[in-house]
Amino acid sequence: MDDILVPKERTDAVVFIGVDDSGGVEFVKVYAVDEEKARAALEEFFSARGLFPADYRLVSRGLEDVSGKGAITTRSEAELSASLARLGLKLLSNGVLDVGGLDRVYQFTLVSEELYLKLRRKEEAEKAKKRGLALTIRAAIELGFHTLIVNLRGINLEPLLPEGAKLLREPSPGEVLREMGRGEFQVVVETVWPDKYYTVPFGARIKIPPMSRQEFARELENLVGVPVDEGILDDYPEWLFNYRNLEMIVQIFEKLRKRGMEKEKALETAIFVNLGFVPSEFEGLDDGIRPSKP
Template sequence: MEDILIPKERRDAVVLIGVDRGENVEFIKVYAVSEEKAEETLEAFLNAKGLFPADYRLVGRGSEEVGDRKAITTKSEEKLSSSLARLGLRLLSNGVLYLDGIERVYQLTLVSEKLYAKLRRMRESQGVKKRGGSLSISSALSLGLHTLIVNWRGINVEPLVPEDATLLREPSPAEVLEAMKTSPQVVVETVFPEKYFAVPFGVRIKIPPLSKEEFARELEDRIGVQVDENMLDDYPAELLNYRSIESIAHIVEELLKMGVDKEKALETAIFVNLGFVPSDFRLED
């Protein structure tokens, strides 16, 4: 493949790369009509550029539906381009891959050891606000890498997950590895990250739990009753999330229907969410 580096119209495979200011290749994504063609193209590209495979990590592979796309270009990969730009990289390609008559494409995604280390340093990002060198959740997901989301805050991440990605909630490591064989991007949502220490995720995002103050204010807004932060002293950090807020609110609503006053309903709901019922709580028949 002598013309692998020459930008041109293509029908079999295209290579997208992210380069830094020194023109070093830190990110590689290959789209091809088959797995074999993708691997062949990647090998040819690395050889032509004089790059060493050992300097890169394979963080994503698998087939995906073409959908309504007519071609794969740097312009069609707008989200990827934006995400790479936030990492200080510029998206380039060796041409355009036309998709006429093609229903599925196979992709390989690699990152340099340098970029991989940078992404790992970013994994502590809350993902709620962009600060300094951190990425938002949606930006991190748009990189197309297999991603672990440690969702201790209990936010709904589903709307942020790309359409062609596979979202799994608390799967076994074996299920994740199996999904990685066929899906171009696997996104795992968990509150038990230690289960996946041996799984090769390209990005790991930790969303911390709410603080007691944040939890109290969010709960107040939800149920319309003032919440004293001291009521949360026994709450473990893993329960300070939006799922607990919804559960408490539901319990409060049901107790109010039974005639329990708001303050007592709130106190009881908090204890019930913890797995206890106050010993002095009684419902009169």
């Protein structure tokens, strides 16, 4: 490749980099028509920039789908640009790769040792945050105050209750006040509709967020053994991404499977039924319940 650092239209390989404010290269991604071209472009780029391969870690390699792109540019890599921007890096490239009619290209992705450690620390912090969720809930309840828990994730709270605590699910405000007045138990209220308790004097309030669409899809996939396209969940409101609703979908799925429906169709139907649609597979559902003619 002639002059690897000059931005131009290319037909064999293109190099994207993420640079910090001082111009240091913290991220490198090479797209090429095949692995050999990708390796050659990477070696030439390192040499031209005076970079040492030993200072970088290879974090990803292999074929990547580019069907429908036509060309790989900084504009087509908007998601990558946004991800790098969150890390304080700016996306640059040495041009545009014309992929023609190719559906896949080969890629190498490398990060500097410093960025790698930063990403690892961030990942560990996220894991620690998730591990600490139950501990935080338990610790808050164990303070002994009457507690309101907005459980949008639908987790099982029973194992988190200390001795002497009484769990009420969606009670009326009057019932909560009566239990508080008796003074026999620490009252823990579980709800998804917290506004109705605005007059109740809770000492502690905990909000457990729902699952993300991605988490919900993966959990569902693990339970039914069928790949779940996140797009099928686009119409779901956020508050339905919880474990209780997950169980409902699985129960519908299992009933449909017992009727002989194929797995993929049963899952799709279960999701739509749970959301509120009535698919055509339920023909005859109204047999016998139509009003008779006068």
